[in-house]
Amino acid sequence: MEVPASSYTKGSMEAAASPRWAWCGEGIVAFSEARVPIEDRGLQFGESVYEVIAVVGGEPFRLPDHVDRMISGARAVGIDSGVPDLSKWKTIIAQLYRREPHRAAVLYAQLTGGTAPRRHLPPQRHPPFFFAYLCQYAFPVPAEIARGIAAVTVPDNRWQHRDIKTTMLLPAVLAKKAAASAGAEEAIFVGQDGYVNEGASSTVFAVRDRVVMTPPVTQRVLPGVSTKAVHALCEQLGIQTAYCPLTLSDLHHLDELFIASTTSLLMPVVRIDGNPIGSGTPGSVTLQLAYHFQRHFWGQAGP
Numbered sequence: 028m029e030v031p032a033s034s035y036t037k038g039s040m041e042a043a044a045s046p047r048w049a050w051c052g053e054g055i056v057a058f059s060e061a062r063v064p065i066e067d068r069g070l071q072f073g074e075s076v077y078e079v080i081a082v083v084g085g086e087p088f089r090l091p092d093h094v095d096r097m098i099s100g101a102r103a104v105g106i107d108s109g110v111p112d113l114s115k116w117k118t119i120i121a122q123l124y125r126r127e128p129h130r131a132a133v134l135y136a137q138l139t140g141g142t143a144p145r146r147h148l149p150p151q152r153h154p155p156f157f158f159a160y161l162c163q164y165a166f167p168v169p170a171e172i173a174r175g176i177a178a179v180t181v182p183d184n185r186w187q188h189r190d191i192k193t194t195m196l197l198p199a200v201l202a203k204k205a206a207a208s209a210g211a212e213e214a215i216f217v218g219q220d221g222y223v224n225e226g227a228s229s230t231v232f233a234v235r236d237r238v239v240m241t242p243p244v245t246q247r248v249l250p251g252v253s254t255k256a257v258h259a260l261c262e263q264l265g266i267q268t269a270y271c272p273l274t275l276s277d278l279h280h281l282d283e284l285f286i287a288s289t290t291s292l293l294m295p296v297v298r299i300d301g302n303p304i305g306s307g308t309p310g311s312v313t314l315q316l317a318y319h320f321q322r323h324f325w326g327q328a329g330p
């Protein structure tokens with residue numbers, strides 16, 4: 028498998044050079060000139076949805092799935108008139124990539140409710156505001172996948188509509204901090220009812236008796252774009268999948284555990300709350316899927 032060597036810190040937008048360009052409203056501007064007004068409703072009320080899209084060799088990974096998810100989230104928030112259509116997304120990505128042709132990057136795209144005098148229900152408002160920029164990104168490489176990551180569980184204290192990808196991310200930020208202070212890379216949200224929901228920024232998959240299980244897609248979790256890729260691979264490889272509720276105690280009695288997301292791709296979880304999963308190393312189903320996921324992912328641009 029040919030995967031670009033990582034030249035900077037794993038999984039980091041921050042470590043890469045700052046973007047130089049952004050799509051802001053209706054066109055490209057210098058990143059340093061890109062501005063959001065202080066009465067932007069995304070900034071003041073969290074009235075805003077976003078997407079993070081992998082871009083490999085200029086090709087967005089599963090772009091239509093991301094656009095569909097932004098449309099349904101924006102519709103739920105009442106700002107869907109501002110979502111660019113698919114061909115506009117392609118134009119925006121192509122224009123940004125032409126200026127900053129990173130081999131591996133993520134597009135951060137956000138749609139806010141636009142600017143209005145600060146009232147919950149403003150008398151009038153500007154149209155929704157869309158911006159996007161491309162960041163160089165170091166996706167996990169095979170050596171990192173072979174090691175896997177540790178995760179901790181945290182109580183899910185988010186609002187009830189986790190199926191909408193809004194920027195109200197404070198609980199996720201605090202959960203990531205809790206994970207980092209415990210020496211782990213991901214936090215897994217568990218509901219008050221004891222059922223596992225999802226990672227702070229990933230979908231959770233459990234493997235038992237070679238069946239790949241993930242919690243059902245309801246309001247409790249974000250419908251992951253990577254999940255579709257995982258399920259498609261399972262189908263190709265003849266691996267059985269199931270949507271099934273998982274309890275906290277199930278997590279401690281699994282053969283294998285992994286997460287999937289745009290930025291972590293498919294990553295084994297080898298420790299949970301300090302205890303090993305299975306043998307404490309990535310399991311065979313997970314490694315098989317991770318290998319094929321990487322091939323599929325990098326193959327998009329023909330490395």
Ligand SMILES: Cc1ncc(COP(=O)(O)O)c(C=O)c1O
Nearest residue numbers: 228229230249251252253288289
């Ligand atoms: C809460 C949450 N769940 C799941 C995911 C995985 O979604 P995707 O596969 O579309 O990246 C993310 C991604 O950021 C997330 O923030």
